[in-house]
Amino acid sequence: MGPVPSKWRGYCDNSTGDGIPCNKKLIGARYFNKGILASKPHLNLMNTARDTDGHGSHTLSTAAGGYVPGANSFGYANGTARGGAPGAYVAVYKVCWDVGCSFADVLAGFDAAIYDNVDVISVSLGAGPEFSGGTEFLDNTIMLGSLHAVAKGITVVCSAGNDGPGNRTVGNVAPWMITVAASTVDRDFPSSLTLGNQQIIKVYMLYCSSVVPLIFFYQFTSQETQSLPQNQLYPLINGWDAAAPNKTLAAFCNTSSLDPGKVKGKIVICMLNDYISRIVAGITVKDAGGAGMVLVTNQYWGNKLFPDAHVLPATMITYKDGFTLFSYMNSTKNPLGNISPSTTRIGVKNSPTMADFSSRGPIYKMPEILKPDVTAPGVDILAAFTEFKSPTDFDGDTRRSPYFFLSGTSMACPHVSGVAATLKSAHPDWSFTAIKSAIMTTASTKDNMNMAIRDYNGIKATPFAYGNGQIRPTLAADPGLVYDNTIEDYLNFLCTLGFNATFLRSFTSNLNFVCPSKPMKLEDFNYPSIAVAALNRTIVVTRRLKNVGKPGTYSVRVEAPRRVNVAVIPPVLAFSRVGEEKVFSIALMSRIKDKKEKGFKFGRLVWSDGNHEVRSSIVVKVVA
Structure with a gap:
């Protein structure tokens, strides 16, 4: 690793015998427990950022661990392991403890990471689907902390939750964060x-x-x-x-x-x-x-x-x-x-499939935004583990393993965090929304046999399970076009949910920010996927694309939801320079007359210039 970046303002808390010294890879290590101690003052906590559970070590090494030859757990999956961004500098902010997480500590961790000038925040925790609509949207500290982070240009990646396989279970649903579902890998035992x-x-x-x-x-x-x-x-x-x-x-x-x-x-x-x-x-x-x-x-x-x-x-x-x-x-x-x-067997066919535990959409109170955004490996993931405890977590078990297998959307989230860090390094001028769009629109809905990704039960999965699909990091580096937004676009989104401009000005340098006189239609928010909460005959939604690649002409291809007509205007977009933006409209019309056929329908919209495919899932709930 080279010298620590000059913009870095963080440090490692090494004030006690249990502290963690910094090095050229780990350049920050802090812990936050004032919130949990305020509610439970008699707790005896180890005042250190050291990981005594294994969850933090596992997720951090998945996101940005270096190359380690001979990594295995009890002899299984032996090989060279590395994180998604092995060349990235890392910092840890410990906000959770054996007894749980305090909202105050989580928010303090966000504040510290923002002040320290990080580029990506990986959040493998969540509060569940109940915080998901209206002005309660920012009652959740992850929602609030992540909004402060993206306002400073930081990409925030979060786990979707482990409350699946039922619908309306997805958490961490803010449109400014990347919400990650979990799928299997092509390895089994x-x-x-x-x-x-x-x-x-x-x-x-x-x-x-x-x-x-x-x-x-x-x-x-x-x-x-x-x-x-x-x-x-x-x-x-x-x-x-x-x-x-x-x-x-x-x-x-x-x-x-x-x-x-x-x-x-x-x-x-x-x-x-x-x-x-x-x-x-x-x-x-x-x-x-x-x-x-x-x-x-x-x-x-x-x-x-x-x-x-x-x-x-x-x-x-x-x-x-x-x-x-x-x-x-x-x-x-x-x-x-x-x-x-x-x-250990590699190359398992029909991989990935969706994990049964992975939380599903639609969002409980805001179905106009499709969540999760993407899916990534989250089942039997081998990564670093703490040696403070045994893999069984029984006190008498003296076995220790520096690497272990864990499953969860917590494991899927850092895969995407590593991709986001790599994209930020390759494209330092990209906004956090451009990074998010690149990851989403290059994702695939096919498995390694070129068949539709299946759910845990063998049935064809839907965008409620995988969002835009399984991430493809190499393609994300050159997406062609992106759905880009500014922080003001997100504030306008919050205006539609009922927040007032006075409150929202704290998230922008524009002190003159005001909410639009006419609230935006949530379906028109410039999101890389398309969701219509209630299709009653016909609706028209709009999107805006920005060119981040070479000049080119893109033609649209639509895989229409069943019994729904889709028209895109214009059907061709020509870009002559980097940064050029084009607006297009999508008209959706229901052809369903039988009440039995109503409900959710799924499709896909793809813009292609022959070299790139900019893909968006379509979810429509037909009500009339």
Whole structure:
């Protein structure tokens, strides 16, 4: 790394023994806890920006970590890891603690980052979908802090939330931020459960077994054991058949529920229970002398599998595969099986797919703006992890891993933050809205088999899940055209929501700012996607494009929503210089007469000059 940029005004808080010294990569490290201590004065907090949870280390290294050869977690996904912007300088602002986050501390973190002159703020936290419309829009400190940040030209990237897969669950919905959904990657960890009748149930998840600690009364030791020998079959037993006397919940392998005399040397089948930790189930089996564990998901989770750093040879199978397993076990007096260790597989087809947990649109109270904006990798992401705790988060577990797999929109967000930092470096003259537009309009709605991105359940996903699509960082560096806005455009947007100009002037250097005499139509806000909240026969919306590339002529192509006519005027835009702007209109007319056909319809608008494609999702709710 070169010298610290001259514009930098931050520092590392190294005033205590737990402090963090700066270096040429990490040029800022601060913590903020006055807010949380004001509400909970008796808390005993470690006054340091050090990460004791793993979440911050993981997200920071994903955004801008340097090259690390041989990065892996318990031997899985071994290879060279790097963040999205490995050459970027980084600063950390710790605003959350084990007991939660204070709004005051979050806002203080924003203020510090703004003062320090950062270029990108990555925010892998959120307050949920309830803060999403009207004048309560800025009651949320992330909304408010991010508005202050973008007013200073800073790009803000936020996670969409983990409240999916239901609609209207998306959070962090301000139009000035980039809201990121989560999708899978083309890597998995295949394993298998082999049954005594030679049936094989294939599993695609982690099975951490190369170093398996022995557990006695939740005390972990460093003694190593090996994976189950693959030339041997082990007796299988259901948890409910292995119940200890007077114990309940043995089917779920609850703590101390299993009889060692029935379990020793066997693979125990445990049913998934949302109130009993999967790790605890494994500990219970191990404490009872079990050789391994198979977790079977319940009907609610269906095909969802969870990767865990288990304490014994273990795997997890789907609800459907559970029927295959139980059918075999009921067909013989001596059911047998074996669990193979996982391997790492690259190039999984039909990737990405949307993560089930990823929050979905439309926005609860403001459907005229489509959120999330884009999707990025957020499932089983390998990145840096704290060594303050074990991957299982159990006190007695002495295992430590400098890298670990985590899933969430928190993991997807820093992928986009890294792209934003790279674009800012390549195009320092671009506004934060140009960076956002470039990322959005170059995103793809196709997977690696050139098929439509699917949702977690195998059904074709919609823009409510992925926004404009999966990010494509290389294309974002040369988008051709962008949907650009000024801070005043965002203030006009807030005027439409009911905010007054006196309040909004604090976000702009224009002290004469006034709200328009005629409020703008929210559908006309110059957003890189198009959303119509209520199409009653016909509506016309407008957009404005700016050329950031070579001179060129762009023609429009429309993939119209079903039973909706779309006309774009003009259908051709010619740009002769960088910075030139053109306005166009989109007329949408419903052809639906049957009430049963009303509802949300999806399409796409694409401007192309033969070298670039400027893509926008279209979402229309037909009401008449």
